[in-house]
Amino acid sequence: MKxxxxxxxxxxxxxxxxFAQYAKVRVSYxxxxxxxxxxxxxxxxxxxxxxxxxxxxxxxxxxxRMEEVLFLYGYSLIPFGLFNVFSxxxxxxxxxxxxxxxxxxxxxxxxxxxxQVVFDAFRIEALQEVVIGLVVVLWASRRLAYHWTVLDVLxxxxxxxxxxxxxxxxxxxxxxxxFWFEDRIGIHxxxxxxxxxxxxxxxxxxxxxxxxxxxxxxxxxxxxxPASRLLGRPEFRVYAPLIPLVAVxxxxxxxxxxxxxxxxxxxxxx
Numbered sequence: 001m002k003x004x005x006x007x008x009x010x011x012x013x014x015x016x017x018x019f020a021q022y023a024k025v026r027v028s029y030x031x032x033x034x035x036x037x038x039x040x041x042x043x044x045x046x047x048x049x050x051x052x053x054x055x056x057x058x059x060x061x062x063x064x065r066m067e068e069v070l071f072l073y074g075y076s077l078i079p080f081g082l083f084n085v086f087s088x089x090x091x092x093x094x095x096x097x098x099x100x101x102x103x104x105x106x107x108x109x110x111x112x113x114x115x116q117v118v119f120d121a122f123r124i125e126a127l128q129e130v131v132i133g134l135v136v137v138l139w140a141s142r143r144l145a146y147h148w149t150v151l152d153v154l155x156x157x158x159x160x161x162x163x164x165x166x167x168x169x170x171x172x173x174x175x176x177x178x179f180w181f182e183d184r185i186g187i188h189x190x191x192x193x194x195x196x197x198x199x200x201x202x203x204x205x206x207x208x209x210x211x212x213x214x215x216x217x218x219x220x221x222x223x224x225x226p227a228s229r230l231l232g233r234p235e236f237r238v239y240a241p242l243i244p245l246v247a248v249x250x251x252x253x254x255x256x257x258x259x260x261x262x263x264x265x266x267x268x269x270x
Contacts, residue, residue, distance in 0.1 A: 011115060018119050026124055037125035044132050048073065062204040067143040068231055069200065074136025075156075075230070076199040076223035079163025081129030083171075088121045090171045094178035094186040104267050114258050118168070144231075152230060159226035162247035166222040167195075169250035172258065179261030191217065198223040214239075221246040 027033050051073055055066040064072075089096070097103040097117065106116045137156075141148065174188050198219040202210045213220040221243050228236035229243075 011112075014111070014115075015119055019122060022122050023124060026122075033125065037128055040125050041128045041132070044077065044129055048132075048136065062201050064201045064203075065144075067140045071137055071140035071144065071231060072201065072224065072227040073199050074133045074140060075160075075227040077129045077133030077136070078156075078160045079167060079222050080195065081126050081131075081133060082160065082164035083167035084126030084129060085122050085124065086118055086168060087126075087171060088123045089117050090168070090175045091186075091188055091192075093117065093175040094183055098178045098182055098265075101267070103265065113262065114172075114255065118172070146231075155226075156230060159229070159243055162243050163222035163226060165247040166218055166250050169247070169254040170217060170219070173250075173254040176254070176257040176261040179264045194219060218246050218250060 048070075051066075051069060055061070055069070060066075061069055097106070103113075103117075106113050106120075109116065140146075170191065171188060174186065174191060178186055194213070194217060197205065197209065197213055202213060202220050202224045205213075210220070213224075221239070225236055225239040226243055229240035
């Protein structure tokens with residue numbers, strides 16, 4: 001137990017150092033950083049604008065009011081923003097680490113290869129998604145006369161963390177395919193497009209899509225089911241206790257795939 005705690009403390013200290021050093025480098029180019037952040041923020045605001053325009057055409061969406069959908073949409077930005085901070089290397093894993101030989105240097109260091117790949121670079125500007133998401137959630141909850149309790153705040157933090165882990169685990173698992181199939185683009189793009197489906201009520205989709213986003217690619221457990229629990233929707237309340245379990249299960253699956261991929265990896269020799 002003591003050894004596990006010391007190992008955790010060591011990795012936490014390394015993560016802090018990784019993030020601090022990367023942040024220093026990133027903000028040293030202020031113009032590039034602020035342009036990137038502004039572009040990312042504009043894309044987020046435009047996507048929210050689409051929801052507002054949509055509800056000018058229709059009063060409800062599958063029995064969901066505009067404020068409820070905005071709550072769901074805003075909440076979905078929080079775990080997505082947390083994931084986006086760490087997703088850069090996963091999306092470029094096949095091209096940068098496998099095909100260009102950067103993974104060889106990772107294996108030479110006396111540190112977990114998975115830890116190094118996930119936390120070697122950060123997309124700091126993605127934190128704006130977390131901020132905007134929180135603002136939208138608070139605005140929508142006020143319109144809904146939602147009364148926040150300490151339990152609600154704790155659940156929001158827990159669900160957001162679990163959602164970030166689910167996103168990270170899914171794309172980590174997809175990245176492991178690069179150990180077998182060397183390709184610069186990988187298989188991420190079609191799954192990346194599925195992220196948008198979780199920002200709207202799953203009940204508007206067919207049963208096949210609902211099953212896909214719940215039990216095959218569990219994006220629904222990252223966004224829809226947590227938001228439904230916070231909104232007090234009784235028809236989806238049964239799924240709330242499963243959210244941490246799904247997060248643990250998806251990460252365990254991704255970590256297992258990573259270990260098998262390491263056995264398959266062969267150096268580029270570069």
